[in-house]
Each structure stands twice: as C-alpha cells, then as structure tokens.
Amino acid sequence: MQTRKFCFVIHPTSLDDVHRYEPGAKGKGEPIIRKILEWMPAYAAVHVTGVRTPDGRETEGWFVAAPLMPEQMIDFPREEVYERILRAINIGAELGADVAGLGAFTGVVGDAGITVNERSPIPVTTGNSLTIAAGIQSLFRGAAEMGIDSQAATAVVVGATGSIGSACVHLIAPRVKRLILVARNATRLRKFHESIKDQLPCESSYSVDLSAVVGQAQLILTATTSTQDVIEPDDLQTGAVVCELSLPHDVSRRVAQERPDVLVIEGGNMLVPGNPRFERVREPGTEFDLGLPARTALACMSETMVLALENRCEPFTLGRGIDLNRVIEIDQMAARCGFTLADMRAFDAAITPETLEATRRAAALRQAQGDSVGNEMLLK
Numbered sequence: 514m515q516t517r518k519f520c521f522v523i524h525p526t527s528l529d530d531v532h533r534y535e536p537g538a539k540g541k542g543e544p545i546i547r548k549i550l551e552w553m554p555a556y557a558a559v560h561v562t563g564v565r566t567p568d569g570r571e572t573e574g575w576f577v578a579a580p581l582m583p584e585q586m587i588d589f590p591r592e593e594v595y596e597r598i599l600r601a602i603n604i605g606a607e608l609g610a611d612v613a614g615l616g617a618f619t620g621v622v623g624d625a626g627i628t629v630n631e632r633s634p635i636p637v638t639t640g641n642s643l644t645i646a647a648g649i650q651s652l653f654r655g656a657a658e659m660g661i662d663s664q665a666a667t668a669v670v671v672g673a674t675g676s677i678g679s680a681c682v683h684l685i686a687p688r689v690k691r692l693i694l695v696a697r698n699a700t701r702l703r704k705f706h707e708s709i710k711d712q713l714p715c716e717s718s719y720s721v722d723l724s725a726v727v728g729q730a731q732l733i734l735t736a737t738t739s740t741q742d743v744i745e746p747d748d749l750q751t752g753a754v755v756c757e758l759s760l761p762h763d764v765s766r767r768v769a770q771e772r773p774d775v776l777v778i779e780g781g782n783m784l785v786p787g788n789p790r791f792e793r794v795r796e797p798g799t800e801f802d803l804g805l806p807a808r809t810a811l812a813c814m815s816e817t818m819v820l821a822l823e824n825r826c827e828p829f830t831l832g833r834g835i836d837l838n839r840v841i842e843i844d845q846m847a848a849r850c851g852f853t854l855a856d857m858r859a860f861d862a863a864i865t866p867e868t869l870e871a872t873r874r875a876a877a878l879r880q881a882q883g884d885s886v887g888n889e890m891l892l893k
C-alpha cells in the first residue's frame with residue numbers, strides 16, 4: 514500500500530514558543546516579535562520521520578508554521594487568517610502531504626476548519642476528536658491517582674460550549690455525580706445546557722462565574738480559547754485534579770507554587786509509536802524542540818498522523834458539533850496504530866511518582882487541618 518503522508522499547521526502560542534522555534538528571537542521585545550510575525554510567510558518548519566506502527570506501517574510528514582500568535586489569529590481579519598493557514602497547507606501538499614491537521618488556534622478560528630477544508634487541496638482535520646479522547650482519559654487517570662471517587666464527584670468543564678468542551682461534557686457526565694458547565698457567553702451557555710440537560714445522566718447546571726463554581730469541583734477540565742490565565746490558585750478545592758487541554762494554558766503558573774495539593778495535568782499529550790524524529794527543515798540533523806519529552810506529540814498532531822497511517826485521508830473532525838462516535842473511532846484507530854497516552858506532565862515538567870505522592874500528602878494535610886490553615890502551612 515502507498516505510504517500516506519501528513520502535514521500539520523503549527524503556530525506559536527506564547528513567547529516561549531517563539532524562542533523555541535526561532536532561538537535567534539531571544540532578546541527581542543514582544544512588540545518587535547509580533548511585527549516580524551505579521552510579515553513572516555508560512556514555512557515548512559519540521560520534517561517528521563520514523564512514525565511506525567507495531568505492525569510495520571509508516572508515515573512521514575511536515576509541521577508547517579503559520580507564524581501568528583493567538584491574539585493575532587483572533588484580531589486579524591478572518592479572511593487573512595484563513596489565507597495564511599491555507600498557504601501553510603499548500604506548502605505541506607506540495608511536499609507530498611495527503612492530509613492536513615490544524616494546530617491550536619488554526620483549528621479554532623472562524624468555523625473551526627470547515628471553510629479551510631473547503632478551500633484546501635487536501636482534506637483537513639482539527640484533531641479535536643483525539644484531543645477529546647486523550648483529555649477524558651487524562652482527567653480520570655488523574656482522579657484515580659488522587660484517590661477521587663469520580664462517581665461521587667462534582668466536575669466542571671470550562672469552555673463547555675466549545676468544540677472540545679461540549680463533547681467533554683457528554684463524556685464526563687456518565688462518570689460523575691454532578692457537572693457544572695462554564696463559559697463567558699451566558700446566552701449561548703444557557704441554550705446549550707437547555708438543549709442537552711435531559712440527556713445527561715447526572716445532575717447538571719451552568720455558570721459564567723468561574724471562581725464561584727470551580728471551588729465546588731474535585732475534577733476540572735479546561736478547554737478555552739483565553740489568551741490569559743483563567744484558573745488562579747484560590748479558585749481550587751483541596752486535592753482537586755485539573756486537566757488542561759487549552760493552548761495557551763488556562764491554569765496560572767502560580768498554582769504550581771501555591772497549591773502543592775492540586776494535581777494539574779496537560780491532558781493532550783500522546784506517545785508516538787516507532788522512533789519519531791522531529792527534525793528542523795532549515796537545519797537538517799537538528800531536533801525541533803516541541804517543548805515535550807522525546808517521542809511525544811500533541812493529540813491533535815497524533816490524530817493527523819493516525820489518519821495517514823490508517824489510509825483515512827479525510828476531513829475527520831471539523832466544526833464545533835463533534836460526533837462522539839468519531840471520538841470513539843479515532844481513539845480505537847490510535848490504539849491500533851500504537852499511540853498511547855503520554856506520562857503525566859504539567860508546567861513544563863514530568864509528574865513523577867514522587868511528585869504525585871507529595872501532592873497526595875499535601876492534599877491530606879490541607880484537608881486534615883482545614884483549608885486555610887493548611888494553605889498557610891504549605892506556603893511556609
């Protein structure tokens with residue numbers, strides 16, 4: 514069978530990403546960097562090789578940069594952003610890609626991939642189906658590690674009306690006692706909740722007041738398009754688990770310092786089968802720093818690789834109403850191809866068994882001593 518190839522559109526989601534992609538940018542001020550990005554055309558940044566399934570199927574592909582920051586993707590005229598994404602996909606197609614994936618905000622902008630797919634020379638997917646599957650597995654793996662009885666727990670989905678969040682609502686509901694949906698647009702949130710509440714097999718409610726409800730939950734999943742921190746240390750209940758799928762991240766880095774009793778997990782990381790290499794196109798032989806451990810890729814990248822490996826070069830995931838059957842299907846395809854959930858990680862570091870044990874101890878201490886007293890002690 515002919516080897517199918519893929520391309521995946523990347524863009525920096527933070528200044529740290531810019532420095533990782535282009536080490537020469539270090540030392541330049543943010544306004545200058547934004548201006549440079551405004552003028553920078555799309556380019557093939559990374560050649561991915563060595564992706565190989567346990568039964569010997571292979572693929573290769575390219576990460577093509579559409580180098581705008583998230584705020585620029587939101588603020589620029591939509592047609593111009595579509596144009597930039599399409600230029601990146603065209604570069605991938607010219608290199609030989611048969612399917613294209615949309616990374617981070619390139620899959621969020623406008624109608625979440627529908628228009629881009631219509632105008633693209635090759636089928637396009639947002640990668641959100643595998644991101645959802647990985648996020649749900651990560652959330653409940655975290656719950657098990659923290660000894661949380663999910664069936665008795667309250668969960669919050671932040672970004673509940675979004676492409677990823679709305680599917681997560683349906684997948685979390687059967688596994689918890691109570692579910693609270695959070696977003697900013699009250700009308701859309703109310704309408705969404707009204708349309709699904711009778712199908713949800715648990716108690717459910719909604720709120721636009723994140724700080725008021727996040728503290729009620731043992732389990733939190735975040736998938737927003739905020740470019741600012743959304744969850745602060747004081748928002749969280751003792752011993753809570755937060756699974757974050759958002760890029761850029763939603764959880765303030767202060768949580769890492771101030772709340773040692775809380776388990777934060779980046780939920781969308783997957784281990785790629787074979788011996789994957791992410792080589793810089795401009796400096797062959799040099800590894801591209803994805804900001805992840807070796808052999809690890811985001812779930813949305815992994816979805817694109819899986820479609821190539823399975824010879825399913827089709828617009829698998831598009832738009833904001835995600836078909837839950839597709840989530841199950843891509844999860845099964847990914848497992849067949851040898852993709853697994855990566856080890857737990859947050860705030861640029863691995864969550865080791867020792868870190869986990871320390872988190873459980875800190876939660877127990879804080880619980881035993883009353884939340885505020887415990888917090889003071891933990892901060893000493």
Ligand SMILES: NC(=O)c1ccc[n+]([C@@H]2O[C@H](COP(=O)([O-])OP(=O)(O)OC[C@H]3O[C@@H](n4cnc5c(N)ncnc54)[C@H](OP(=O)(O)O)[C@@H]3O)[C@@H](O)[C@H]2O)c1
Pocket residue numbers: 616617618620621625639640641644671672673674675676677678695696697698699701723736737738739743758759760761780781782811812813814833
């Ligand atoms: N880890 C991965 O592999 C991966 C893959 C794909 C996407 N992503 C990331 O996942 C995130 C969500 O993507 P999506 O496609 O689901 O986006 P989306 O469809 O645009 O949904 C975004 C959701 O976030 C809500 N929201 C935005 N700002 C908020 C805030 N400050 N507070 C509370 N809610 C807020 C929106 O509702 P309101 O506007 O009403 O607030 C909406 O419900 C993005 O950050 C994207 O980059 C990650």
